[in-house]
Amino acid sequence: MNGMNGEHKTYIYNYACTKDEIELCALEMRSLFGKDSKTNILESSVKIDPSRSPFIRERIDVIFEGEHIEEIYEKVKNLQIAEMTFKVILVQNSNHHEVEKVRHKDRRKIEREIGLLIQGEPDLLNPEMIYGIMDFNGRWVFGEYNKNMAVWLQHQKKPHSYSTSLSTRVARSVANIAVPNPEGIKAIDPCCGIGTVVVEALSMGINIVASDINYLIIPGVRENIEHFGYETEVSHKDVREITGDYDVAIIDMPYNLCSVITAEEQLEMLQNTRTFANKVVIVTIEPIDHIITSAGFDIVDRCIVKKGASFAREIIVCEKSQKSE
Structure with missing residues (x-):
């Protein structure tokens, strides 16, 4: 799936809430997206600013996806950023247990390798664009990263x-x-x-x-x-x-x-x-x-x-x- 050419766009939302807020979080999901999720991740074609919700931590606007990380490496080679600085971050899947999460060393390696493949100017301190990559639901997704401003x-x-x-x-x-x-x-x-x-x-x-x-x-x-x-x-x-x-x-x-x-x-x-x-x-x-x-x-x-x-x-x-x- 590729959302770059006017095709159907997918958004991945990473959620977090306390035990006392679970029902409220689910009701807000149903109101915003027409469905809720039994996990901390929600996938939808509906675009919502993460800062609207007290429960959405971040959103990835999916550009590329693949079963293996190597597929993402191949696809990002064609990603060109015109006169914009960028940064790549690996987003931890909040559904994963600690043992399943990507280790710090591997995270930095993935971020660096993808960053080197993108045709643009990296800037780790003040990038104009942030890209996120995440292991989700048996596949890797890559896209524009948007963080909740609380x-x-x-x-x-x-x-x-x-x-x-x-x-x-x-x-x-x-x-x-x-x-x-x-x-x-x-x-x-x-x-x-x-x-x-x-x-x-x-x-x-x-x-x-x-x-x-x-x-x-x-x-x-x-x-x-x-x-x-x-x-x-x-x-x-x-x-x-x-x-x-x-x-x-x-x-x-x-x-x-x-x-x-x-x-x-x-x-x-x-x-x-x-x-x-x-x-x-x-x-x-x-x-x-x-x-x-x-x-x-x-x-x-x-x-x-x-x-x-x-x-x-x-x-x-x-x-x-x-x-x-």
């Missing part, structure tokens, strides 16, 4: 935060689950809290607006957004008063001591959400399936995210039920 780590240092807020990792994944492809999508976070999800969404180019019933936190939300150089509309509003037309809503159900709400209020929230959004991604710490269905939504996917031994959140993907039309 943008969400910068967002941990925001001016205002809540102890009950989602972590930036979970918030980023929730934004991906809600809006896998941002093009032409309008999103809203009507219970935005201090804006953790909104900041992650904006950083990925998602068109999202925010609101919250608590007027005291609105200035903090705006400051958090501005702190990272983003901008969007942030308003003081009860979710039950929102009107308009959005493709998706993200609702982190209020649960802290300052915002305890009844089941009746939860139902009202979701019933009104149904009037302005076709899809909703709900974050909850308590079972609310009956409220979701009573509000006129179908549950289409879900996962549990744990935090330690005693605390767990559920992420529930819902779509407007056609039965209620």
